[in-house]
Amino acid sequence: MIKxxxxxxxxxxIGIFLSATFAKIPFGVPKTVVGKYYLDHGVNDLGGxxxxxxxxxxxxGFDTLGEVTVLFLAATGLGMVLAGLREKDEKKRKKTxxxxxxxxxxxxxxxxxxLFGAYIFIHGHLTPGGGFPGGVVIASxxxxxxxxxxxxxxxxxxTKITEALAGMxxxxxxxxxxxxxxxxxxxxxxxxVPGNLFSAGIIPLIYTAIGFKVGSELTGLLQNLRETTx
Amino acid sequence: MIHxxxxxxxxSVALFVxxxxxxxxxxxxxxxxxxxxxxxxxxxxxxxxxxxxxGKTAPxxxxxxxxxxxxxxxxxxxxxxxxxxxxxxxxAVLALALSVIMRIYETxxxxxxxxxxxxxx
Amino acid sequence: MVSPIxxxxxxxxxxxSVPIWGxxxxxxxxxxxxxxxxxxxxxxxxxxxxxxxxxPIVVITAGFxxxxxxxxxxxxxxxxxxxxxxxxxxxxAIYVLSYKVPEPSEKFYMLLxxxxxxxxxxxxxxxxxxxxxxxxxxxxxxxxxxxxxxTGGSVEGAFKYIVLGSLxxxxxxxxxxxxxxxxxxxxxxxxxRQIGKVxxxxxxxxxxxxxxxxxxxxxAFPMNGWVPDAYTGxxxxxxxxxxxxxxxxGIYGIARIFYTIIGAPSYWHLIMIIGVLTLLIxxxxxxxxxxxxxxxAYSSIGQMGLVLVAIGAGTLDTxxxxxxxxxxxxxxxGLLFLTLGIVVxxxxxxxxxxxxxxxxxxxYLGLLFFIGILSLIGMPPFAGFWSKILVVFSIIKANYxxxxxxxxxxxxxxxxxxxxxxxxxxxxxYRGPEFSTSFLTGLTVTVLALVIIVVGFYPKLVTHFVxxxxxxxxxxGTYIQAVLGGKF
Numbered sequence: 001m002i003k004x005x006x007x008x009x010x011x012x013x014i015g016i017f018l019s020a021t022f023a024k025i026p027f028g029v030p031k032t033v034v035g036k037y038y039l040d041h042g043v044n045d046l047g048g049x050x051x052x053x054x055x056x057x058x059x060x061g062f063d064t065l066g067e068v069t070v071l072f073l074a075a076t077g078l079g080m081v082l083a084g085l086r087e088k089d090e091k092k093r094k095k096t097x098x099x100x101x102x103x104x105x106x107x108x109x110x111x112x113x114x115l116f117g118a119y120i121f122i123h124g125h126l127t128p129g130g131g132f133p134g135g136v137v138i139a140s141x142x143x144x145x146x147x148x149x150x151x152x153x154x155x156x157x158x159t160k161i162t163e164a165l166a167g168m169x170x171x172x173x174x175x176x177x178x179x180x181x182x183x184x185x186x187x188x189x190x191x192x193v194p195g196n197l198f199s200a201g202i203i204p205l206i207y208t209a210i211g212f213k214v215g216s217e218l219t220g221l222l223q224n225l226r227e228t229t230x
Numbered sequence: 231m232i233h234x235x236x237x238x239x240x241x242s243v244a245l246f247v248x249x250x251x252x253x254x255x256x257x258x259x260x261x262x263x264x265x266x267x268x269x270x271x272x273x274x275x276x277x278x279x280x281x282x283x284x285g286k287t288a289p290x291x292x293x294x295x296x297x298x299x300x301x302x303x304x305x306x307x308x309x310x311x312x313x314x315x316x317x318x319x320x321x322a323v324l325a326l327a328l329s330v331i332m333r334i335y336e337t338x339x340x341x342x343x344x345x346x347x348x349x350x351x
Numbered sequence: 352m353v354s355p356i357x358x359x360x361x362x363x364x365x366x367x368s369v370p371i372w373g374x375x376x377x378x379x380x381x382x383x384x385x386x387x388x389x390x391x392x393x394x395x396x397x398x399x400x401x402x403x404x405x406x407p408i409v410v411i412t413a414g415f416x417x418x419x420x421x422x423x424x425x426x427x428x429x430x431x432x433x434x435x436x437x438x439x440x441x442x443x444a445i446y447v448l449s450y451k452v453p454e455p456s457e458k459f460y461m462l463l464x465x466x467x468x469x470x471x472x473x474x475x476x477x478x479x480x481x482x483x484x485x486x487x488x489x490x491x492x493x494x495x496x497x498x499x500x501x502t503g504g505s506v507e508g509a510f511k512y513i514v515l516g517s518l519x520x521x522x523x524x525x526x527x528x529x530x531x532x533x534x535x536x537x538x539x540x541x542x543x544r545q546i547g548k549v550x551x552x553x554x555x556x557x558x559x560x561x562x563x564x565x566x567x568x569x570x571a572f573p574m575n576g577w578v579p580d581a582y583t584g585x586x587x588x589x590x591x592x593x594x595x596x597x598x599x600x601g602i603y604g605i606a607r608i609f610y611t612i613i614g615a616p617s618y619w620h621l622i623m624i625i626g627v628l629t630l631l632i633x634x635x636x637x638x639x640x641x642x643x644x645x646x647x648a649y650s651s652i653g654q655m656g657l658v659l660v661a662i663g664a665g666t667l668d669t670x671x672x673x674x675x676x677x678x679x680x681x682x683x684x685g686l687l688f689l690t691l692g693i694v695v696x697x698x699x700x701x702x703x704x705x706x707x708x709x710x711x712x713x714x715y716l717g718l719l720f721f722i723g724i725l726s727l728i729g730m731p732p733f734a735g736f737w738s739k740i741l742v743v744f745s746i747i748k749a750n751y752x753x754x755x756x757x758x759x760x761x762x763x764x765x766x767x768x769x770x771x772x773x774x775x776x777x778x779x780x781y782r783g784p785e786f787s788t789s790f791l792t793g794l795t796v797t798v799l800a801l802v803i804i805v806v807g808f809y810p811k812l813v814t815h816f817v818x819x820x821x822x823x824x825x826x827x828g829t830y831i832q833a834v835l836g837g838k839f
Contacts (some may be wrong), residue, residue, distance in 0.1 A: 007254040015247040021556040022239040022276070025532045028284040033535030034418055035281070035306035042307075043291060044298070045415075051289040051304070062412045062421040066472070066484035067315045069363060070491055073465055074322030077495025078329040080458040081509075084501065085336060124589045128290065132318060160370045167367030171360055177413070178306040186414035195292070221325060253518065259510065266517050273525045280532040309531070312480055316524060319487045323517045326491060330498050330513060333506040346507060 047191030048125035048200035056130065057203045065170060067132075068210060075217040081168060082224050083086040098148045106148040113141035121211030125200035131207040135214025142219040146226050159220040166213035173202060173209065238279045245272035257343045259331045263324060270320045274313050281309030355399050355425050355475060356410045358392045358433065362468035373457055385444035385464050392471070393441050395715035396434040399468045403430035404819055407833040409477065412533045417477065417834050418538035423821055424477030424834055426675070427819035428606070431597055435464040435678060439595035439685055442795045443588045446689055449789040451696070453499045455499040462499070466492035466592055470600040477834055479527050479612075480537045482604065486523060490516040490568065493597055496589035497581040505584030512577035516567050519574055523564030526557040540834035543612045543827055558618050561608045562625065566603025572629040579636075582648035587692025590644075594651050594684035602655070602677055606662050606670075610824040619665045626659025627757050634764040644701040646768065647687055650727070653761060654680045661742045668745030670821035675738035675813055679726065679806075683735060686799035687723040690716060693796070697786025703772065708781035710773075716788070717776055719800050724769045726803045729762065734806035734813075747781055 024192050032039075038055055048054045120127075121134030145152050177186035192199030245268050252265025282305055289307035291297045296304065331341065338346050367387040373381045386756030402408055407426035411417065425433070443463065452459045469489030476482050494516060530542055533549045546554070566574040582590050609618055633652030633783065640646035658680065661673030694709065694716060695701050710717030722733065729739035739762065747755045806812055 004255060007251065010254070011247045011251045014250060015243055017556065018243045018246060019240075021529065021553055022243065023235070024550045024553050025239070025280060025529070027235040027279065027284055030283050031532070031535055032281075032283075032306040032308070034299070034537065035308040036301045037419055038307055039289060039300040043297065049291045049297075051291065051300070051307045052310045052314070052598060055307055055336075056314055058413045059415060059419060060311060060413075060421055060480070062478075063311075063315055063481055063484050065363065066380075066481065066488055067318050069334060069465060069468075069488050070319050070322045071368075071482070073462070073488060073491045073495065074368070075324045076458050076461050077326045078496070079454070080455065080495050081326070081333055081463065081498045081501065081506070083455050083458075085332065126292075128288075130662065132314070161374070164367050164370045165249040168364055168371075171364040171367065175360055178356070178360075180352065181414060183410070183414045184354070184360065184412045186412070194297075201244055225329075237463060245724070253514065262514060268513065269518065270521050272529060273521050276525065277528045277531075280528060306535075308535075308537070309528075312528075315480075315484065321482070321496075322491060323487075323513065323815075326494055327510070327513045327517070330494075330506050330510050333498065334503075337503040337506070349523065 009222075014040050032089065043194050046187060046200055046203070047194050048203050049194050050125055050127065053125050053130055053203060053207075054200070057124075058185070058187060058201075062176075064206075064210070065174065065185070068170065068213060069168065071214060071217055072163070075163075075221045078221055079224050102148045104109070108146055110141050114138055114145070117141065117211065117215065121207045122204060123197070124207040125203040126195065126197070131210025132214055134207070134211040136218060138211070138215035139218030139222060143222050146222060154219050154223050156220065156223065158214045159216045159223070162216035163213055163220065166209045166216065169209045170206060170213070173206060177202070232285075239276065239284075240249070242272045242279065244274040259334065259341045259343065260328075262343075263327050263331070263346065266327075267320065267324060270316070274316055274320075277309045277313050277316065281306035353395050353398050354410055354483045355395060355430075355433070356412065356423055358395050358437070358471055358475070359468060361389055361391050361395075362464050366464040366468070369457050369461050372479035372784055378457075381460055382448055385460050386441070386448065386469060389437055389444050389467065391435040393434070396430065396437050399425065400430050400434065403427055404816075407823070407830060408832055409629030417575045418541040421476070421478040421481050422538070422834065423475045424540065424548075424830065425475050426823040426830060426833070427816060428501055428603070428823050429474045431674070431816040431820050433471045435681055436467060436470045436474065436596040436599060436759070439591065439681055442685065442690075442798060443595075445590050446591070446692075446792050446795040447588050449791040450588060452588065453501060453673070458585065459496075459499055462492050462495050463588070463592065466496060467596055470596040473600040474603045475728040477539050478537055479530070479539050479542060482539075483520065483523055483527055486520055486565075486568070486600075488601060489597055490520060493589075493593060496592065497585045499589065500584055500586050502584060504580065505723065507581070508577065508584035510673065512581045515574050515577050519567035521564075521566040522560045526560035526564065529553050529557045529560070538834065539607070539612055540831045543614060544831050544835065546613060554613065558609070558613055558621065562621060565601050565604040565608070566625065568597055569605055569659065570598050570601070570629070570652050571625050571657070571659055572632055575629065575633075575652050578652055579645055579648045582651070583642065583645045587688055587695070589686045591692075594688060595681040598651070598655055599677055599681055602658055602662065603658070606824055611827045611830050614827050616665055619663050622663030623660050623751070623754060626656045626661075626663055627754055628656070629659060630656030630761045631757065632656075634761045638764055638768050640768075641703055642701055643691060643703050643706060643772065644688075644695075646703075646772070647684065647691070650765065650768075651680070651684055653765065654684070654727070657742065657751065657758060657761065660758060661746065664746050664749050664751055664754070665825075666745060667818070667821050667825060668741065669749055669815065670824055672738060672741035672745050672818055673818040674817040675810075676742055678723050678813055678817070679698060679735050679738045679803075682799055682802050682806075683723050683726050686719060686796055687727075689792070689799070690719045690723070690796045693788050693792050697788075698783040700783075703775050705783055707775055708777070709778035709783075712781035715793075719796050720776060721773065722800045724773060728766045728769050728808070730806075732807045736807065737810040756772045769828045
């Protein structure tokens with residue numbers, strides 16, 4: 001009880017402290033500095049109309065490489081922590097067969113969802129989306145298959161190789177930038193006409209690599225989680 | 231414009247304190263993680279809000295009018311890019327934490343902090 | 352000139368490619384990947400030392416000048432810590448060649464590479480949001496390393512670490528958001544240049560958020576609850592990385608933000624207060640421990656507290672002393688943890704009772720413990736003597752008498768429990784099982800012991816780096832000018 005009161009007091013103090021701080025920050029008024037530069041020069045600099053994408057992949061591309069690494073780490077760490085759990089639970093697993101409708105429909109949907117995921121990451125420089133959502137959509141196709149087909153599995157070997165190759169491609173694109181254009185992750189392809197599919201230099205390339213990487217990572221992650229739940 | 235500050239920043243503060251309360255008080259490991267996710271959500275919401283400008287649109291310059299005067303028509307794109315990164319990081323931590331919780335459940339058969347010796351603090 | 356950004360690129364490439372090597376050349380090759388990676392990185396770091404000592408190296412990414420693109424800014428402090436971190440990584444990589452790492456081993460190697468990469472990224476980056484990304488990389492890699500032993504204690508320690516760590520990094524993110532909301536930029540030099548424009552309430556809030564957030568990695572009070580459990584549960588190579596690389600990155604984060612970015616002496620005192628609390632709590636808790644590994648974990652907290660006090664005092668000598676102490680902490684704790692790893696692999700327990708008489712049975716391992724412990728408690732002629740002397744005298748000179756007294760109290764407690772450890776090691780007779788030391792693990796710890804002795808005789812080897820580094824922290828104008836150009 002005392003603990004609860006103490007926690008409540010702490011939470012209230014922090015709440016007041018945060019409110020007092022946030023009160024000093026104006027809302028809804030223009031205060032962009034670096035952002036203004038990105039908006040005004042983004043299309044000219046890079047040829048992509050989706051400025052958020054341009055920031056994520058090029059202006060702040062180094063962050064995105066880190067972000068990909070974080071996801072990779074989570075998948076690796078999860079595989080590390082859960083390794084060995086799966087053998088034990090194999091026997092306990094109850095089998096409830098999914099219905100016929102589910103099995104038939106997922107088979108039809110599976111390629112289409114993959115296609116949609118690919119569409120999202122290929123069009124990352126034109127529309128909202130990009131490599132991360134695209135990869136997640138692809139992983140969701142695999143999730144559907146996991147749910148509907150008990151025996152069906154994504155072989156760990158293949159997800160691992162795809163993941164490794166996609167990650168290495170990303171780093172290599174960065175290194176080509178370093179040696180061809182002068183700095184790590186710099187654009188070395190023509191910018192094209194803004195709004196076209198083939199534009200924005202290396203953004204589509206990087207997003208394709210990210211799409212493959214995120215898709216295979218999350219699939220591997222789901223596979224790991226599936227094998228351990230009954 | 232003060233009402234915007236109260237509503238949008240207020241929501242961040244509310245989410246933050248609810249999350250913190252859950253982390254401090256809840257005894258269930260999964261609920262503690264939920265609390266942490268709420269705190270993260272609060273910070274992401276705050277980040278998105280500081281980039282917002284009244285009456286402006288998303289920074290995707292898909293039509294001519296926008297392309298002509300981008301910075302007069304579109305909101306600050308940087309916080310949106312940052313939030314994209316922060317969300318992915320949040321998901322990664324959550325996935326890892328859940329796998330650790332599964333391990334703890336396997337060894338102790340419970341998710342209650344009070345019943346797990348080492349976790350009391 | 353070899354671009355320091357290659358440290359990041361090479362680490363990432365190698366970490367991603369571990370499964371490919373395994374598939375092409377067989378599983379046995381995988382364990383050499385960290386070794387190759389850290390060797391290349393150490394080379395890159397060493398090549399860049401003379402350049403960075405002259406003038407901060409600014410490396411741009413994606414072809415955009417700061418503040419529009421992310422840049423790496425590597426001054427004397429950055430290159431000193433990056434070299435130290437990669438050196439520790441290399442030694443641990445040699446150590447794991449003949450150490451039984453938790454399965455699946457290829458994942459352990461990836462995590463090892465990325466934890467070290469994240470820590471070196473933290474000390475090199477010049478962008479505050481990028482700092483957060485690297486902080487997350489480091490902490491997620493270390494959560495996984497902490498849980499990798501998969502025993503009950505290991506996963507529980509890891510869970511504590513995850514809760515505190517992700518809370519801490521969220522607070523750092525909130526601090527970054529506050530600064531961005533006021534200045535609209537994320538480049539550290541650009542923020543530092545305009546810090547005067549930030550509202551005082553916001554600045555106080557941001558500095559509190561930053562110090563609490565980085566305290567997790569720096570093992571500082573009140574966010575260090577994870578340290579004893581995670582250290583006790585994690586495998587020994589991982590613990591050596593925690594103490595040798597990750598704690599250093601945490602210290603760097605605090606120092607960089609409070610000195611270069613905020614730059615106002617009134618805020619530095621906060622670091623000292625937190626440091627002295629950390630020091631006393633760590634040392635007092637260590638006094639009660641019966642398990643050697645746990646004792647070393649608490650002692651690690653105490654040492655990091657000492658580093659923080661010294662860095663917070665804010666004169667050239669104290670900061671240099673603090674960095675020297677941080678160097679010694681990495682080397683000495685690395686030595687003690689890795690030697691204990693050899694012992695535990697043979698004895699099967701790190702309980703002090705089970706180690707009774709070990710020093711007589713295994714004179715060489717005993718000698719290594721002896722060197723490490725004497726250096727930790729600050730005995731000449733070992734490296735620890737110089738850093739402790741420098742810290743204590745410079746703090747007295749800076750007129751922080753109370754802090755100097757508290758540091759001496761902490762040191763006295765430290766002596767008390769380490770003497771107890773030494774007495775256990777050299778008294779009674781050893782009753783545990785027979786075991787032998789493999790060549791490579793022995794080599795690693797010997798190198799660390801040699802470093803302690805050599806630095807003990809030639810402290811100039813380290814002071815040559817820590818003084819320029821301290822100067823860099825105090826002279827924020829040079830840093831800003833190096834990144835943004837123009838006058839400040």
